[in-house]
Amino acid sequence: MTITLPAFTPLEDSLFLTLCARALDNRSAQPILGDAMADQIVRTLDYDYEKKLNISTDLRLNATLRAKKLDEVASRFLARHPNAVGLDLGAGLDTRVVRLDPPSTVDWYDVDFPAVASARERLIPARPNAHVVAADVRDSEWLDALPTGRPAVIVADGLMGFLTRDEFVSLLNRLVSHFPSGEMVFNSYTPFTIWVAHHAPGTKTVADLVKFPGFSDPHEPESWNPKLKLVEEILMSRDLAKVPSKLRWYYRLQQHSTSWSRKGTIVLHFSF
Numbered sequence: 001m002t003i004t005l006p007a008f009t010p011l012e013d014s015l016f017l018t019l020c021a022r023a024l025d026n027r028s029a030q031p032i033l034g035d036a037m038a039d040q041i042v043r044t045l046d047y048d049y050e051k052k053l054n055i056s057t058d059l060r061l062n063a064t065l066r067a068k069k070l071d072e073v074a075s076r077f078l079a080r081h082p083n084a085v086g087l088d089l090g091a092g093l094d095t096r097v098v099r100l101d102p103p104s105t106v107d108w109y110d111v112d113f114p115a116v117a118s119a120r121e122r123l124i125p126a127r128p129n130a131h132v133v134a135a136d137v138r139d140s141e142w143l144d145a146l147p148t149g150r151p152a153v154i155v156a157d158g159l160m161g162f163l164t165r166d167e168f169v170s171l172l173n174r175l176v177s178h179f180p181s182g183e184m185v186f187n188s189y190t191p192f193t194i195w196v197a198h199h200a201p202g203t204k205t206v207a208d209l210v211k212f213p214g215f216s217d218p219h220e221p222e223s224w225n226p227k228l229k230l231v232e233e234i235l236m237s238r239d240l241a242k243v244p245s246k247l248r249w250y251y252r253l254q255q256h257s258t259s260w261s262r263k264g265t266i267v268l269h270f271s272f
């Protein structure tokens with residue numbers, strides 16, 4: 001059965017880039033994530049990604065490798081904290097909660113704009129203790145309604161680029177003061193990768209929506225809030241497994257230099 005969704009804003013529409021990247025990954029010979037539900041959602045929506053998007057192998061790899069890294073951080077945290085709260089900010093139609101399959105003792109919150117939240121409810125099967133929050137993450141009311149007093153793991157995959165620096169800093173500060181402790185993991189941008197997002201053919205559909213300026217020093221968020229401590233800077237070029245051989249030489253070259261690796265996808269992992 002095909003489902004037709006109400007029209008999204010261009011910002012909401014950005015979810016199709018990452019969703020379709022994961023669907024194409026699932027159809028590839030050597031999937032990185034193997035997200036069959038992402039694939040099914042794209043088929044259910046009959047989304048014409050070939051006409052609307054320009055998903056290169058590199059974009060597909062970067063989107064799925066970073067999703068896998070974020071999953072790994074969240075999964076390790078949930079294994080250590082079975083009473084945790086999990087948040088996916090700007091969750092789009094990502095099926096992370098299905099991939100992570102947290103125990104019922106975990107409360108998981110997928111946050112996105114109301115139109116996306118209702119699309120999630122139509123397309124992603126409900127699960128006990130998985131909650132969809134219809135909100136703009138820049139507002140504070142939605143967070144006030146979430147439990148306090150429990151450790152939290154907070155994931156933001158593909159969100160940061162769409163916020164200004166002040167909006168992102170303020171969001172992080174609100175999260176850190178809401179929960180007693182936790183971890184935060186997100187894909188980050190340097191000024192160079194922000195420049196690429198503005199100019200690369202693959203991100204043409206979102207280029208005008210990118211507001212974040214980027215930062216080069218992975219420790220910079222520690223200066224935004226003294227409770228934030230960098231656990232790890234994860235550089236995708238260090239993960240060669242499943243990179244197709246035609247691109248492997250490029251990743252291998254990048255491995256020789258951290259600053260060159262930072263020209264690719266970066267995931268930052270913090271504790272607080």
Ligand SMILES: C[S@@+](CC[C@H](N)C(=O)[O-])C[C@H]1O[C@@H](n2cnc3c(N)ncnc32)[C@H](O)[C@@H]1O
Pocket residue numbers: 011012013014015016017018019089090091092093094111112113116135136137138156157158159162
């Ligand atoms: C590139 S998509 C990524 C979606 C999802 N995380 C994924 O990996 O497939 C960015 C998402 O952030 C959401 N978003 C952007 N700004 C937001 C805001 N201020 N509040 C809530 N969601 C926002 C968009 O609606 C979109 O779903």
